[in-house]
Amino acid sequence: MRIAVAAAEGGGGALRPLADDGAPAGPAETVGDLAAAIAERERAAGPRWVWPATARLYPRLLEAGVRVARCHDLELVESLLLGHQGRYGEPRSVRAAWARLRGEPVPADPPPPQEAPPQGSLFDTSSDAAFDASFEASFGEEGPGAGGRPVAEGPGRGLHSAAGELERIVAVHAEQLRRVAELPGFALLAAAESAGSLVAAEMGHDGLPWSAERQDELLTELLGPRPTGGMRPRKLQALADRINAAFGLRTPVNPDSPAQIMKAFAAVGLPVTSTRAHVLKRVDHPAVPLLLEYKELSRLHTAHGWTWADTWVRGGRFRPEYVVGGVVSGRWATNGGGALQIPRVLRRAVVADPGWSLVVADAAQLEPRVLAALAGDRAFAAAAAEGDLYAALSEAFRGTASDGATARDQAKIALLSAMYGGGTGEAVRLLAVLKSRFPQAFEYVEAAARAGERGALVRSRLGRTCPPPSAGWRRLTSEGDEPGGDGDGAGASGEPGGGASRQVTAAQALRSRGRFTRNFVVQATAADWALALLAALRRRLAELGRPRLVFFQHDEVVVHAPAELADQVREAVHASAEEAGRLLFGRTPVVFPMEVAVVDCYADAK
DNA sequence: AGATCAGGCGCC
C-alpha cells in the first residue's frame, strides 16, 4: 500500500492511495492538517509514502512529532534513473519528470531555498509547498518552457494547487516504478536511497549529542583560552612568533599564507615546491616542526573551533544537514558544519546523555570485502570470509616483504593499489602477486578501469551509475597524445583537476578516468551496502523504541540508546550488517563484520 | 566589497 502526498502551504495537503504498481487505488483527498493525516494513516496502514522530496517535507513532520517507516523519494529516484542513462545534472523535480513524460519542454529545477541557517524558521522556507511556490514564482504555473505567464495567486500555494501537483506525483511515480522494475537491483536501490533520506532528516532533527563544555576544555588545552575579537589563540600566536624567529627574516611571514612560507624557505636557501605537510617533512629546518604544529592547530581552530560551536551546537546537540546522494558514488555529503570531517580529537566532545550509551559500529575492511563479493573470486572470497581479510591473504604475500613490513602489510598495499589505481615502486610488484593469485578479483577492477578509459559508464552492484566523461575529456582523449587545452575538460569526476600544471595530456586524462571508474565500482557498492545497512538498522531500532541513529559516516554508524538497550542495539547492528550483505549479494561466503563498541564518549570507541 | 580561485587539510 502506498499513499501519494502533496504539501500545501499552511500545513495542509493532498493525499491519494495507490496500489503497489502505482495505479490510483482510491480518490484524492485534501486535508487541512497534513502531519495529523499522515500520522493517522501511518498508524493504521504503515504505507510507503510517495512524495517529491523527503528533505523538504519530512523535517516538518518530525517537528510535529510524526515519524514514518517507509517512503519513495521521487527526486532521488529520478536522479538515480537519469544517472543510469548517463544523464547527470538534468532537472529532477516532479515537474521536470512530468514534462519529460509528456514530451514537453523540461523546466529547470528551481533554485534551492535561499539560506538555511542552522537554527531559526528553517522549516517554513524549506518546505515542499514553499519549494513549489518558488517554482511558480520563478517560472509561472506552467514552467519556463510555456512562456512563464505571471502568477495569479501570489507566492503561496493552496489546497487546490496541491491537488494539481498530486496528479503529477501519481503519474511520475507510476512511470518510475515501471522503469525501476526493468533494472536489476534498482528496486532495492530506490528503497535504500529513500530510507536513507528518512535517516538523514531524522539525524538532522535528533542531532549528535555534543558537549560544548568538553569541546571548550579541549580547545583551551590545545590552543589556549578563547581569544577575543579576531585575535589568534595564545598558543597559535606563540607558534607564529617562533616560526618567524626560526626564519630570522626582516619581513615577518604569516604562516597562514602558503605563498609567504614558500618565499621564506627560498630566502633561507631551502626552496620548496609547496607547503603541504608531506613536502615540508622532507626539509631540514627548525621552522618545519613548528609549521606542522601550527597547521594542525590552526585547522582545528578555524574549522572546528569556538565559532563553529557557536554556529552548530545548540542544546547539547550538533545538527548538521546531510545531503543524500550528494556524492556521485552514493556517499552522503553535508551542507554546513562539516559533519563528515570532524577531527578525531573532537570525538572527545561527543558524549551520551546520562543513563544513555553510544553504540559505535564500523564495518571492518568494507571495501576489499565488497570487491571480494563483487568479483566472485573463490580464493579471495575465502579470505573475505575471515575476520581479518588482510591476514587471511598474507600467505600469498609471504616473502615479498622488504624492510620491516609484514606479509599482512603487503597484502593491504596490494589491495589498496588495486582498488585505487595506485602503483608506484613496490606496489607494482605486489599487484603482480595479486594478479597471479587472485585473478578474478584483479580482473574485476581492471575491467572497470578499462571501461572508464574508453569512455563507458560503470555501475555499482545495485545500479548506481558513474557520471559520463565531459565533452572536453572526449575531445582530448580522441585526439591522440597531444597535450590538451587549459584544463578545459577538468571538473567532471575522474578527470585531472587543477593542480600545479594546467596542461593535461590525453594519457593523463585516460589514467585519471580509469582510476575513477576503478574506484567507483568498489566505493559505490560499499555505499550501496552502507545504505542497506542503515535501512535495516533503522527498522530494527524503531522496534526497540527509543534508540536513535545519530551519526553516519560512510562505513560507520553511531546509535544513541538508553544504556539498558545497548546490547540489543549491538545485536541489531550485527543482524543489519548480515542482512545488507544478503540483500546485495545473496549467498556469498564473504562476511561483513562490524566492530561495535558501547561507550559513553565517542573517543573511547576503538 | 563581493565573487572566485588556489592551496591546503580534515574525514572515509
Added chain:
DNA sequence: AAAGGGCGCCTGATCT
C-alpha cells in the same frame, strides 16, 4: 607509514 578515489571548508590572493 604511505599510497587512491571521494567530499567540505578555511584562508589568502586575485579578479570584477
